[in-house]
Amino acid sequence: MNTSYADEKNPRSRPGDTAPAATATATRSALARARTALIWVVLGWTAGMERLDDNSFLTHLRTGRWILDHGVPHSDIYSYTVPGTRWVAQSWLVEVLYAGIAESVGPTGIRVLCGMLGAASAYLAYRLADRAAGGRGRTVVVLVPALYVSSLYWVERPLFVGVLAFLALVWIVEIPDLAAGRRPLIALPVLMWLWVNSHGSFALGFAYLALHLLGRWADGHAPWKDRERRLLQATGLAFAACFLNPYGAGLVLFPVELLTRGEALQYVHEWKSPDFRTLAGMAFAAWIVVFVAVLALARARPTRRDVLVSLPFLLLGLWAMRNAAVASLVGLPIAARLLPAAPPPARRPRLDVALITAVVLLVVPLTRGDLAQPPFDLSKYPVAAMRAVEGQGLLGRRLFTTPAWSGYVIHRYWPRQRVFMDDRFDMYPTAFTVNYWKVRHGDARWRATFERYRVEVVVWETGASLTEILSASPSWRVLYRDRLATVLVRR
Structure with missing residues (x-):
């Protein structure tokens, strides 16, 4: 009986080899x-x-902490647009693992x-x-x-x-x-x-x-x-x-x-x-x-x-x-x-041992230096913009931002700040999600959407079409701007 499917095409022994060889x-x-x-x-x-630095990970980590404190969630806890909507936290086991590691060793x-x-x-x-x-x-x-x-x-x-x-x-x-x-x-x-x-x-x-x-x-x-x-x-x-x-x-x-x-x-x-x-x-x-x-x-x-x-x-x-x-x-x-069979490489055992030792000696110090860096890389998130929001006492207002940035908001500011939408596309209603993506790209229905959900603060990409539209609107004023993000507040 064959011991593996690989053996059906690739026998691993050659008859005729002497024992020492x-x-x-x-x-x-x-x-x-x-x-x-x-x-x-x-x-x-x-x-x-x-x-x-992954935005989904930031939400998973926060969810894991919630599970450790309150148990597995069955409805939405992060948004102000669809609160209480049925939510299946599909990765709850990994989220608990993340949170447990973060709580115990950082x-x-x-x-x-x-x-x-x-x-x-x-x-x-x-x-x-x-x-x-x-x-x-x-x-x-x-x-x-x-x-x-x-x-x-x-x-x-x-x-x-x-x-x-x-x-x-x-x-x-x-x-x-x-x-x-x-x-x-x-x-x-x-x-x-x-x-x-x-x-x-x-x-x-x-x-x-x-x-x-x-x-x-x-x-x-x-x-x-x-x-x-x-x-x-x-x-x-x-x-x-x-x-x-x-x-x-x-x-x-x-x-x-x-x-x-x-x-x-x-x-x-x-x-x-x-x-x-x-x-x-x-x-x-x-x-x-x-x-x-x-x-x-x-x-x-x-x-x-x-x-x-x-x-x-x-x-x-x-x-x-x-x-x-x-x-x-x-x-x-x-x-x-x-793959066609190939003869074994002609290498000396001492050379292989030397290469293995060299790799280990090189990797260990590099790993130590890498781990000495801050664990999070938040350079792609609106850190300074959200500090401006917090500094102006606007945390807790109805915030509109990107799904990726919502992950950072949930990680850093929830439960003080809830989000309009994040990247849990499996939970938000389909019609709501489609409408959001159209507004994201500067669709004219942004006014109706903002009025319906009473959006008060917008943190958006600097230079994006929606940012330029709101900057030109008499109903909105620019509170903060840097190369990454712009904060706009309803007048």
């Missing part, structure tokens, strides 16, 4: 892998341990957590590709573009946890001889329960499992036999376990409800199709080119299962850029399996 080769190979793994771990650690601990997530993600991706290639392929060809695309989303948001969970799922499915792969009836329910309470991307995990089982069936492995049967049973148990959460069916159905808000999501950058003129779009395009080239040039044809799994995820990445974070990881072991 095989031992020496194994030692050199182990050191080479350790050196390569360390490099990937360091890159993942560096990518994850950036200073905290926000720098969250940076360390993200660094660990990055290191774990990079290591798992490297080892996954290496195992899929049977340890004999030049996996860097597919690792670099795949991990670069995914790492663009390795920021301090619950999506980061979702990416790591997806990698763990791919390991369970792709490497059957792994401890978790041998016990899917335990591993899958535990993983999916953690995932469903951490981020809505858990739905992509179930989609991956379904596509895998259908693909294996198309290859002649029926889902009611052997390992596929255990995976199918484990998927059913995992789905049942997902209902064990503070919101019941509401949390499980969250991704479905979110997709019904397509009219509102079309304005959100990460829910748009890739713009191939941007760095993220070009990176995803490069991954698609590499993936297709590997499949086209491989001596062996990809299995039906590989095509059935990879193609829908590539299309999901083309539909919404945020899906690219996992689309590249789905194709990583598939492409690695089809």
Whole structure:
């Protein structure tokens, strides 16, 4: 019986090797892998341990503190426009983790957590590709573009946890001889329960499992036999376990409800199709080119299962850029399996040991210096503008600002200051959100909107169309202005 799907195409042993030669080769190979793994771990650690500046994270951190004090919220607590609206805090488990770390060791601990997530993600991706290639392929060809695309989303948001969970799922499915792969009836329910309470991307995990089982069936492995049967049973148990959460069916159905808000999501950058003129779009395009080239040039044809799994995820990445974070990881072991075999690099063990030591000695002091910096980077937020609002005694008035800046307002000034709207696009009514985006871009209905919600203070981007319109209006006066933000107050 094959011990992994990788072994079906890449046997890892060569008949005829003598014992001493095989031992020496194994030692050199182990050191080479350790050196390569360390490099990937360091890159993942560096990518994850950036200073905290994501606006969604600021809201998640505040929510986590609320949960620790009051329990999981079931209705809106941050806005003055739709207070009491039903709200499913989909990432409540990660929010509690954020708040717990911040309360116990400070926000720098969250940076360390993200660094660990990055290191774990990079290591798992490297080892996954290496195992899929049977340890004999030049996996860097597919690792670099795949991990670069995914790492663009390795920021301090619950999506980061979702990416790591997806990698763990791919390991369970792709490497059957792994401890978790041998016990899917335990591993899958535990993983999916953690995932469903951490981020809505858990739905992509179930989609991956379904596509895998259908693909294996198309290859002649029926889902009611052997390992596929255990995976199918484990998927059913995992789905049942997902209902064990503070919101019941509401949390499980969250991704479905979110997709019904397509009219509102079309304005959100990460829910748009890739713009191939941007760095993220070009990176995803490069991954698609590499993936297709590997499949086209491989001596062996990809299995039906590989095509059935990879193609829908590539299309999901083309539909919404945020899906690219996992689309590249789905194709990583598939492409690695089809890479041509390469001879092991001729490296001396002493050189590998020296390289490993040098990397460690270099990274440790750099990490210490990086952690000595302030944990938050708030340079892109209207810090000075909000201080002006506070200094003029205007906190608590009806404030209108951008969704991203609302995250900072919630983090710094809530509950003294509530917001018009923030980036919880899954909660605000669709018609309300669409109207907001039109006003944001200077639509003439801003007057009716401001009157309806009795907006009194506006903190907006300097030079933006709405700022210029309000500056020219006799009903508004400029209270403060800098390069980033302008504060306008109703006369």
